[in-house]
Amino acid sequence: xxxxxxxxxxxxxxPPPSIDLTRRVRHASEHLAQPLLWACAVFSGAxxxxxxxxxxxxxxxxxxxxxxxFIATGDWxxxxxxxxxxxxVIFGALPLIAGTTLTTLGALLVSVxxxxxxxxxxxxxxxxxxxxxxxxVIQLLAGIPSVVFGLVGLSVVVPLLSGLVPKDAYDVVTDIxxxxxxxxxxxxxxxxxxxxxxxxxxxxxxxxxPRSYVDGGLALGIDRWRTITRIQLPAAAPGLLAGAVLAIAxxxxxxxxxxxxxxxxxxxxxxxxxxQYFPFMPVRTMASAIVETGGEGMSIPLIHDALFGLAAMLLxxxxxxxxxxxxxxxxxxxxLALDTGRSL
Amino acid sequence: MNExxxxxxxxxxxxxxxxxELDRQMIRAxxxxxxxxxxxxDNLEVRYGSNVVLxxxxxxxxxxxxxxFIGPSGCGKSTALRCFNRMNDEIRGFSMNGRIQLGGxxxxxxxxxxxxxxxQVGMVFxxxxxxxxxxxxxxxxAVREHNPRISRDELxxxxxxxxxxxxxxxxxxxxxxxxxxxxxxxxxQRLCIARALAVRPTVIMLDEPCASLDPISTARIEELLLxxxxxxxxIIVTHNLAxxxxxxxxxxxxxxxxxxxxxxxxxxxxxxLRRETADYVRGAYG
Ligand SMILES: Nc1ncnc2c1ncn2[C@@H]1O[C@H](COP(=O)(O)OP(=O)(O)OP(=O)(O)O)[C@@H](O)[C@H]1O
Ligand SMILES: [Mg+2]
Numbered sequence: 001x002x003x004x005x006x007x008x009x010x011x012x013x014x015p016p017p018s019i020d021l022t023r024r025v026r027h028a029s030e031h032l033a034q035p036l037l038w039a040c041a042v043f044s045g046a047x048x049x050x051x052x053x054x055x056x057x058x059x060x061x062x063x064x065x066x067x068x069x070f071i072a073t074g075d076w077x078x079x080x081x082x083x084x085x086x087x088x089v090i091f092g093a094l095p096l097i098a099g100t101t102l103t104t105l106g107a108l109l110v111s112v113x114x115x116x117x118x119x120x121x122x123x124x125x126x127x128x129x130x131x132x133x134x135x136x137v138i139q140l141l142a143g144i145p146s147v148v149f150g151l152v153g154l155s156v157v158v159p160l161l162s163g164l165v166p167k168d169a170y171d172v173v174t175d176i177x178x179x180x181x182x183x184x185x186x187x188x189x190x191x192x193x194x195x196x197x198x199x200x201x202x203x204x205x206x207x208x209x210p211r212s213y214v215d216g217g218l219a220l221g222i223d224r225w226r227t228i229t230r231i232q233l234p235a236a237a238p239g240l241l242a243g244a245v246l247a248i249a250x251x252x253x254x255x256x257x258x259x260x261x262x263x264x265x266x267x268x269x270x271x272x273x274x275x276q277y278f279p280f281m282p283v284r285t286m287a288s289a290i291v292e293t294g295g296e297g298m299s300i301p302l303i304h305d306a307l308f309g310l311a312a313m314l315l316x317x318x319x320x321x322x323x324x325x326x327x328x329x330x331x332x333x334x335x336l337a338l339d340t341g342r343s344l
Numbered sequence: 345m346n347e348x349x350x351x352x353x354x355x356x357x358x359x360x361x362x363x364x365e366l367d368r369q370m371i372r373a374x375x376x377x378x379x380x381x382x383x384x385x386d387n388l389e390v391r392y393g394s395n396v397v398l399x400x401x402x403x404x405x406x407x408x409x410x411x412x413f414i415g416p417s418g419c420g421k422s423t424a425l426r427c428f429n430r431m432n433d434e435i436r437g438f439s440m441n442g443r444i445q446l447g448g449x450x451x452x453x454x455x456x457x458x459x460x461x462x463x464q465v466g467m468v469f470x471x472x473x474x475x476x477x478x479x480x481x482x483x484x485x486a487v488r489e490h491n492p493r494i495s496r497d498e499l500x501x502x503x504x505x506x507x508x509x510x511x512x513x514x515x516x517x518x519x520x521x522x523x524x525x526x527x528x529x530x531x532x533q534r535l536c537i538a539r540a541l542a543v544r545p546t547v548i549m550l551d552e553p554c555a556s557l558d559p560i561s562t563a564r565i566e567e568l569l570l571x572x573x574x575x576x577x578x579i580i581v582t583h584n585l586a587x588x589x590x591x592x593x594x595x596x597x598x599x600x601x602x603x604x605x606x607x608x609x610x611x612x613x614x615x616x617l618r619r620e621t622a623d624y625v626r627g628a629y630g
Contacts, residue, residue, distance in 0.1 A: 212473035216536070219431055220486040220543060221463030230485060235476050 052315065059312030062305040066090055070309055071097065076266035076284075080293055083302040091306040095266040097313070099183075099283035102269060103258060104251040106187035111195040111247055116240070118195075119202035120228055135203075142196035150260030153189035154181070158261055161185050165280045173273045176265065176282065183269055184279035186262030190254060194247040201246055205239020206232060238329040245325040249318050255287035264288060286310045375404070382407040382547065382577050383428060384445040390423055393437035396601060397423050401442070403596055403606045405547075410573050412588040412609065413581045415598035416624070421581045424598070425549050428579070429465040430458050447546070463490055466540030470552040472532035474524035474539075479516050482524045482535055483507070483542045490543055502542055510538035511568050530561025537568065541576075548572065549579045554587065566591050585625060589613055597621050 062070055073092030083089045118138070122131055162180025169178040209232050217227035233240070263282020266289065271278045284292075290307050297303035376384055383405040390398040398420045405411045413421040426432040427444060430451065444451050451461055474482050483503045488494060494502070503520070507513040512534040516522070524535055533553055540548055550569075554562040562584075569578055569591055582588050588595055588609065595612040597605040597620075605612055605621045616622045 210473070212469060212471060213475055215431065215434075215469065216473045216475065216539075217486075218434065219429060219462055219467040219469075220489075220539065221459040221461070222486055222489045223459045226489060230489070231475055 052319075055308060055311050055315050058305070058308040062091070062309040063312075065305075070306075071313075074266075074268055076289065079306075080297065080303060083297075083300055083306075087302075089302055091302075091309070093286065093289075093306075093310060093313070095268045096284055096286045096289050096310065098268045099186075099258075099262070099266070100252055100285040100287070100314075102183055102283060103186045103190055103254075103262060103285055104248055106183070107190035107194055107251050108244065108248055110187060110191035111198050112244055114191070115195050115198040115202055115243075115247075116233075118199045119206055120233075122199070123203045123206035124228060124232075138196045138199050141192065142200070144193075146193065146254060146257040147260075149189055149193050150257035153185060153257060153261040157185045157188050161280070166276050169277055169280065173277050173281075176267055178277060178280040179263065179282070180280075181261050181263045181282065182280040183262060183283045186258050186283060186285075187279075189257050189261050190251055193254060193257060194250045197250050198243045198247040201243030202236070202240050205236040205243065208239065209235045238332045241328055242325055245321050248321055252285075252314060252317055253287055255285070255291040258283075258285050259288040259292055262288070264292065286314055372404075379404060379406045380408075381405065382447060383579075384443075384448075385424075385427075386443045386445075388424070388427065388440065388442040388444065390420070390427060390432070390438070390440045392435065398427075398601045401603045403603055405577060405579060406594065407577045408573060408575075409593040410569060410578045410580060410591050411594045411596065412592035413579065413596050413598060414583070414585060414588050414624070415604075417583075419598040420601045421598055422551050425467070425551055425579065425581060428547070428549060429462045429467050431462075431467065433458065463543050464545050465547045465549065466543065466545035468533070468536050468540055468548065468550040468553050470555050472529055472536050472556070474527070474532050474535050476523070476525055478521045479507075479524050479527070479535060480520040483539050486539060486543050506538040506542035507535075509541050509572070510534045511564060512538055528561075530557050530564065533557060533561070533565065534568070537565075541572075545576065547577045547579065549581075551581045552583060553580065554582070554584065562587070585613075597624065599624070 069090050070093055072094055073090070074094045075090065075092040076095055079089045079091045083091075118134075122134060122138075126134065158180040160180070161182060161184055165178050165180065165182075166172075213231050213235055214227055217231040218224065222230065262284070264284050265282040266284045267282055269278055269281035269283060287310075290310055293303060294307060297307065372384065372386070375381070381404040385401055385403050385405075388398055388401040389396065401424065413424060415421055423432065426435075427440065428446070428451070432438045432440070440452070446461070446465065449456070475485065477485070480500075480503055483506050484499055487499060487502050504513065504517075507516060512531060515531060516527070516535075524532065527535060533556075537548070537550075537553075554565055557565065566587060569580065572578065580588075580592065592609045594607065595605075595609045596603055597612065597616075599620055605616060605618055612621065613625050616625060
């Protein structure tokens with residue numbers, strides 16, 4: 001004690017302590033880490049850029065040769081067959097575009113409705129004992145390879161649906177035979193494939209809604225369910241949207257499972273014979289078409305170009321989707337003044 | 345054998361206990377009439393899991409008065425508040441004993457509609473929690489929930505009235521479509537009060553409503569409460585003893601889950617019965 005006192009008293013005249021701010025220890029990893037991380041980022045970015053450029057570059061010929069017919073006419077399967085021998089064939093990707101659009105939108109609808117229910121249950125209502133296993137199952141669903149989905153769909157969904165095809169279909173729908181492997185089968189199988197992507201994101205975004213919003217609603221005498229639908233869901237909307245976009249992105253690229261269960265005929269489904277026949281029409285999606293013709297077909301320049309045309313459209317769709325999602329989310333944020341600059 | 349010999353005794357005991365209980369209830373009822381009691385808390389005990397958070401809490405909140413809950417952090421003030429609108433029901437592990445009556449009705453009676461109870465007993469939280477919606481919608485949402493057939497004009501009227509009541513109208517009337525999140529903290533808290541007022545409650549409970557506000561916003565809210573007490577019964581939790589002194593009629597002092605002292609605010613602050621209270625309220629002067 002006393003020596004401290006003396007020191008304290010004496011320090012009035014003592015020179016200020018010298019301070020050295022240069023670092024003594026430098027780990028070798030520090031010199032490497034930064035440039036290495038930069039390199040990783042630049043490399044990944046470059047690869048993505050090159051792939052995009054490559055796809056669009058090889059898609060140019062088909063679009064410059066037959067832009068409108070390519071996306072607006074309906075001859076694909078025969079065109080592919082002819083392209084092996086004929087030098088000048090007009091490809092029509094309309095049925096493929098229709099196939100991708102219909103399966104994607106159908107599956108999106110099913111998985112969003114089903115997924116919202118799941119997500120609300122998981123995030124808000126499920127007791128722990130049920131929540132954990134359910135979440136595990138959903139995670140598992142995300143990891144199942146698509147061939148497996150296709151196989152199960154082929155052995156369960158397709159036979160089930162073939163029993164439901166209207167009996168008079170053979171007489172009424174003259175253009176195409178209706179079977180169990182159909183648009184509906186594709187939608188059902190695809191729904192389960194994209195469900196986990198939507199549910200996982202939806203659960204996270206529901207949980208991310210501040211508890212105080214929910215408490216505020218309950219404390220005003222709004223019942224639990226209405227609090228969820230009127231306050232929590234709108235607050236989680238940007239996240240739900242992001243989940244939906246992720247699900248769509250997954251859906252439009254799906255090939256194998258849909259090739260197996262959706263009929264695999266390039267056909268534009270039509271309701272002109274009656275709505276009851278519509279779900280049982282066969283479809284083929286863009287991604288399926290690429291997989292199914294890809295191998296040998298690539299040696300034929302015409303087919304090569306047509307497939308790159310499809311790839312470019314798929315790529316464009318996913319680019320536009322992710323851009324749109326970003327814009328909507330940020331617009332939403334601005335509208336809600338969630339950029340809480342003022343409260344900081 | 346043993347039991348049959350003993351049977352008369354427990355019955356007599358029971359009867360005596362019943363009589364005593366009846367007597368106690370009579371006295372409480374009389375007192376309630378005299379004090380114009382709105383909320384009557386009798387022997388409240390609250391647990392979260394096995395953790396007893398409140399015990400032996402008995403007091404009453406008179407209508408059209410401001411009752412302040414004071415006490416150190418963690419003593420159970422918020423827990424007590426959340427019993428009155430049954431927000432504790434949302435907390436896992438919550439259980440309680442005792443009885444809470446609102447206007448003579450047991451609020452934990454299974455026949456009670458919890459949403460109606462929560463409409464009657466409004467709550468404003470420590471941190472302003474407006475919904476991420478427009479100012480208008482923040483108020484309209486709950487009003488519509490309780491009165492789905494309300495017309496647009498009527499609804500606009502209710503929204504305006506609530507904002508006027510909460511002393512916020514003049515600041516926001518030009519743009520009710522603005523996001524509530526863009527308001528200042530004090531404005532947000534008044535919006536939350538407006539929101540609570542709009543569903544026509546009987547009681548308004550405020551849990552440290554000024555905790556995150558500056559002195560001017562705080563003063564505005566105090567003024568507001570003094571205006572509102574003519575029409576509502578107000579319970580406020582506060583760590584600001586000066587505030588409790590300024591605005592409350594009755595004060596309840598909690599310490600470690602017990603209600604140590606309850607009574608007229610001036611009496612509790614100036615002439616506390618217990619040493620612990622005296623020690624704590626010294627802050628009100630310091
Ligand atoms: N949700 C909960 N689950 C379990 N225990 C809780 C919960 N909320 C509060 N408690 C416990 O109950 C006791 C009382 O808490 P309470 O929030 O009522 O105190 P308080 O008087 O409001 O304190 P403060 O002034 O800090 O807000 C504390 O010991 C706390 O740990
Ligand atoms: Mg508290």
